Amino acid sequence: MQAFQYQDRELFVEDVPLAQIADTFGTPCYVYAESALTQAYSAYSNAFAGIDHLVCYALKANSNLAVIRHFASLGSGFDTVSIGEIRRVLAAGGEAGKIVFSGVGKSADEMRQALEIGIHCFNVESVNELERLNRVAGEAGKRAPISLRVNPNVDARTHPYISTGLKNNKFGIAYEQALDTYRRAAALPNLNVIGIDCHIGSQLTDATPLIDALDRLLVLVDQLGEAGIRLKHVDIGGGLGIRYDHETPPDVAAYAAAIKQRLAGRGLSLLLEPGRSLVGNAGVLLTRIEYLKQGDGKHFAIVDAAMNDLMRPSYYQAYHQIRPVTRRDDAVATYDVVGPVCESSDFLGKDRELAVQEGDLLAVMSAGAYGATMSSNYNTRPRGAELLVSGDSVRLVRARETFEQLIANEIGLLDGND
Numbered sequence: 237m238q239a240f241q242y243q244d245r246e247l248f249v250e251d252v253p254l255a256q257i258a259d260t261f262g263t264p265c266y267v268y269a270e271s272a273l274t275q276a277y278s279a280y281s282n283a284f285a286g287i288d289h290l291v292c293y294a295l296k297a298n299s300n301l302a303v304i305r306h307f308a309s310l311g312s313g314f315d316t317v318s319i320g321e322i323r324r325v326l327a328a329g330g331e332a333g334k335i336v337f338s339g340v341g342k343s344a345d346e347m348r349q350a351l352e353i354g355i356h357c358f359n360v361e362s363v364n365e366l367e368r369l370n371r372v373a374g375e376a377g378k379r380a381p382i383s384l385r386v387n388p389n390v391d392a393r394t395h396p397y398i399s400t401g402l403k404n405n406k407f408g409i410a411y412e413q414a415l416d417t418y419r420r421a422a423a424l425p426n427l428n429v430i431g432i433d434c435h436i437g438s439q440l441t442d443a444t445p446l447i448d449a450l451d452r453l454l455v456l457v458d459q460l461g462e463a464g465i466r467l468k469h470v471d472i473g474g475g476l477g478i479r480y481d482h483e484t485p486p487d488v489a490a491y492a493a494a495i496k497q498r499l500a501g502r503g504l505s506l507l508l509e510p511g512r513s514l515v516g517n518a519g520v521l522l523t524r525i526e527y528l529k530q531g532d533g534k535h536f537a538i539v540d541a542a543m544n545d546l547m548r549p550s551y552y553q554a555y556h557q558i559r560p561v562t563r564r565d566d567a568v569a570t571y572d573v574v575g576p577v578c579e580s581s582d583f584l585g586k587d588r589e590l591a592v593q594e595g596d597l598l599a600v601m602s603a604g605a606y607g608a609t610m611s612s613n614y615n616t617r618p619r620g621a622e623l624l625v626s627g628d629s630v631r632l633v634r635a636r637e638t639f640e641q642l643i644a645n646e647i648g649l650l651d652g653n654d
């Protein structure tokens with residue numbers, strides 16, 4: 237079932253008209269469909285059934301506690317990139333033993349806390365990080381479970397800002413240095429070498445580079461085995477794309493089949509770190525048109541959401557479909573849909589054919605991933621509310637920020653600290 241669809245002229249989320257949500261909770265707001273979260277997760281768990289695997293949802297895509305809790309209830313693990321994200325997982329009821337901790341810049345304090353919490357694995361990205369983790373673990377009287385994030389030097393063929401697996405990217409350990417680095421890791425007393433991982437980029441619309449990357453990791457796994465270093469798992473990261481416009485993203489089942497074939501008989505368990513493909517099409521950004529404006533040769537629909545709410549269009553020139561919440565028969569015109577922020581790059585969509593009037597609601601589609609999590613308070617704009625819909629029930633899962641919250645860390649300091 238499609239989670240967002242028209243019934244007559246009204247766009248619904250599951251069984252609820254989006255217009256009703258806007259009236260009750262105001263705009264802008266993010267609206268998530270629980271059925272779409274479940275469906276996306278099930279696509280992975282069904283496709284990988286039969287092999288030892290753990291889906292570690294990358295919560296940088298959407299870290300709302302209710303979303304995390306839902307995935308935890310489905311059995312998910314979590315890929316995290318800060319102690320803050322780890323604490324979110326715990327706050328939402330996720331299991332510490334199913335958390336992997338990625339990222340190039342883990343601080344000693346983050347390591348200490350993650351060791352105390354007892355996460356499943358540190359995905360280590362450099363030799364210096366390895367040595368720091370060994371020291372911190374020794375001081376804490378622990379042994380840190382580690383995987384090395386290897387940079388397989390594979391071109392993910394995606395937007396350069398979200399490509400991470402080429403040798404000129406900051407991520408991971410260079411492929412040629414991986415064997416040596418594993419030998420060093422195995423010799424450090426406070427580390428327990430359990431895995432290998434990679435993540436080559438995001439919004440991949442062809443799975444071939446992901447499979448190529450896995451093949452390259454498996455060559456290393458074999459070489460490590462010959463050197464007496466036996467790994468328990470391979471973690472192939474995230475990256476599967478979604479349909480924003482006319483893309484045909486890789487089918488999870490076909491992707492799984494290719495992976496299963498390569499892992500057969502190896503005795504390795506599999507970790508995956510999907511983010512976007514679990515949440516992207518489960519959310520929309522709901523916004524209301526404040527003004528229609530006729531420029532010199534341009535029509536603008538000025539809405540109450542902006543680049544601070546959804547930065548993907550201005551940051552990556554990313555395309556999101558924009559749909560009217562109530563369809564009209566009025567004449568269609570071509571609009572740039574823009575926000576109130578004081579930047580020319582503040583747009584949500586360009587040259588969109590819409591039949592709209594002032595006061596109408598628009599739904600910016602496919603906004604469940606890297607929407608709310610990348611939002612900011614630029615122009616002192618409070619972040620909007622977030623709602624989670626299941627059938628005909630609507631739950632407020634993040635309240636709209638208030639002005640008082642925005643200035644809270646400044647107000648007491650206004651007259652200086654002396």
Ligand SMILES: Cc1ncc(COP(=O)(O)O)c(C=O)c1O
Binds near residue numbers: 338339435439475511
């Ligand atoms: C280490 C790591 N794992 C997983 C992901 C999730 O990627 P995606 O949302 O493309 O599935 C990311 C983000 O790109 C990442 O950096």
Ligand SMILES: N[C@@H](CCCC[NH3+])C(=O)O
Binds near residue numbers: 438439605
């Ligand atoms: N933020 C990016 C994805 C980056 C993933 C993080 N490694 C996006 O919106 O597409």
